[in-house]
Amino acid sequence: MTLMIPFDNSYALLPGVFYSKQAPVPVRAPRLIAFNADLAAVMGIAPGDVQEMAQVFAGNEVPEGADPLAQLYAGHQFGHYNPKLGDGRAVLLGETVGADGLRRDLQLKGSGRTPYSRQGDGRAWLGPVLREYVVSEAMHALGIATTRALAAVETGETVLREAPLPGAVLARVASSHLRVGTFQIFAARGEMGNLKRLTDYAIARHYPHAKGPMGLLRAVRDAQVKLIAQWMGVGFIHGVMNTDNSSISGETIDYGPCAFMDGYHPNTVYSSIDRMGRYAYSNQPDIAVWNMAQLATSLIQQMPDREAAVEEATEVVHAMPDLLQKAWLEQFRRKLGLTGAHDGDAELIADLLQRMAQNQADFTNTFRALGRPEGRDQFIDPAAYDVWLAKWQGRAESEANPLVVITDTNPAFIPRNHRVEQMIQAALVGDYVLFRRLQSVLATPFADQPDHADLQSPPDESEVVQATFCGT
Incomplete structure (x- = not known):
């Protein structure tokens, strides 16, 4: 085998209660769609020939050093606790430590049934695989912490x-x-x-300077604060922020019914399964706090002084809304080209967003x-923009290069x-031209690319996507 993956596995060394050893289920006729050579190089992976990579990344061949397993977890799904979930259609092949010194998981998603599949078939269809490939790599290019795509393979099934x-x-x-x-x-099991x-x-693995369970809680909270503020800054809607989709590392994970807003409205929902708007765009900061409260509740259980632990965890979680507001304000100041902090900035931002919502202005x-x-x-009533712009110009007079900051941030x-x-x-x-074009253009999202200006346009009425789907 010419494909070489330098596995250095650690999760598989934990007791077996954390996972089920599980090999991927082979498929009929794998064909490689895409391979991320840049990411592979960082991970120290030496590519093989195309057919060999198709066999490995489809799960037909388990490479040397892999220790495949399906991870166990539970989670609150739309606020309701499910006591046993786990990787129902994914297998962790193992981990690598890259040239940058970072440890990363390599997982096959859509690799067949596992002990946690319940009634599912353990498979993925082509659409969600391509969506996650494109969107996760776009998020990386935007500078937002995320899982990434190493390869995509058709199964022939x-x-x-x-x-x-x-x-x-x-x-x-993933980290x-x-x-x-x-x-x-x-x-929940009392283990x-x-x-x-x-x-x-x-x-x-993630926060070696953190001290104990509450140190971990603080570190995860801070990572989530940064992540959510960045999501809000690009108009991203995760769509299913269940606790089993909330990463300890602070990465965006599990791209299911995710979407980026076109016309701005704070209550925007795309997910077909979010019928009550729990995970609407504007609700994401509050849901992040709710998720951290669930993590705190879990971590407290192991503390010998339960009363003191509850008090400290409460302080950690209750500080999160203010931290989110501060991070949001910093994010949107820069979106307005403002690098200094002035009184009235929050009101200036809120005024713009309100006018955008009223005028169905495209967010990006x-x-x-x-x-x-x-x-x-971008405004139905351009005068609404003109009124706001006059306020912004007065505020921006004290800034050195606001238009440069705007271009670098948005x-x-x-x-x-x-x-x-x-x-x-x-x-x-069988047409992958647009898939490859999106990959290329979205790799440099802050650059003006006149030859691809059509990809900047919002949808016309016939192109609007009303709902996005998990694909499970």
Whole structure:
């Protein structure tokens, strides 16, 4: 085998209660769709020939040094606790320590049934695999912590969803796949020894300077604060912020019914399963706090002085809304080209957002065009923009290069929902041109790319994506 993956596994050394050893289930006719050579190089992976990589990343061949397993976890799903979830359609092949010194998981998603599949088939179909590949790599290019895509493979098999669909497997890379739900299951079972092992492992792997369970809670909280503020800054809606989809490392994980907003409205929801708007755009900061409260509840269980632990955890979680507001304000100041902090900045930002919502202004294009004449083109009533712009100009007089900051902070390109859907529909008939084009353009989202200006346009009425789906 010429494909070489330098595995250095640690999670597999934990007791067997944390996982089930599980090899991927082979597929009929794997074909490599995409391979991320840049990420592979960072991970120290030596590529093999195309067919060999198709076999490995589809799960047909287990490479030397891999120790495949499916992880166990629980989680709150839309506020309701599910006591046993786990990797129902994914297998962790193992871990690598890259040239940058960072440890990363390599997981195959869509690799077949596991002991945690329940009624599922353990497979993924092509659409969600391509969506996660494109969107996760776009998030990385935007500078937002995220899982990444190493490879995508067609399986040559059919997956039954609403209709027969082509199957696929995604080779996903993450700092780890530890979730809030990983802690919840051992706390709920009262398995204090395992909860402590997990806590020690998470600290050693992600936050070595954290001291004890409450130190871990603070570190995860701060990572989540940064992440959520960045999501809000690019108009990203995760769509299913369950605790089993909340990463301890502070990465964006589990791209299911995710989407980027086109026209701005704070209550925007795309997820087909979020019927009550629990995970709407504007609710994401509050849900992040709720998720951290669930982590705190779990971590407290192992503390010898329970009363003191509750008091400290309460302080940690209760500080989170103010930290989120501060991070949000810093994020949106820079989106307005402002590097200094002035009284009234929050009101200036809120005024713009309100006018955008009233005028159905495109989120990405409005911020990209701030301070320039084309900014008013995003508004149904351009006068509403003109009134706000006069206020901004007065505030921006004290800034050195506000238009430069705006360009450096606000992307020109995002993976727009309608383009992602067009990409998927084309791939279903074997056309990957748009998939590869999106990969190329979204790799440099802050650059002006006149030849690809069509990818900046919001959807016309016939192209609007009303709902996004998990794909399970």
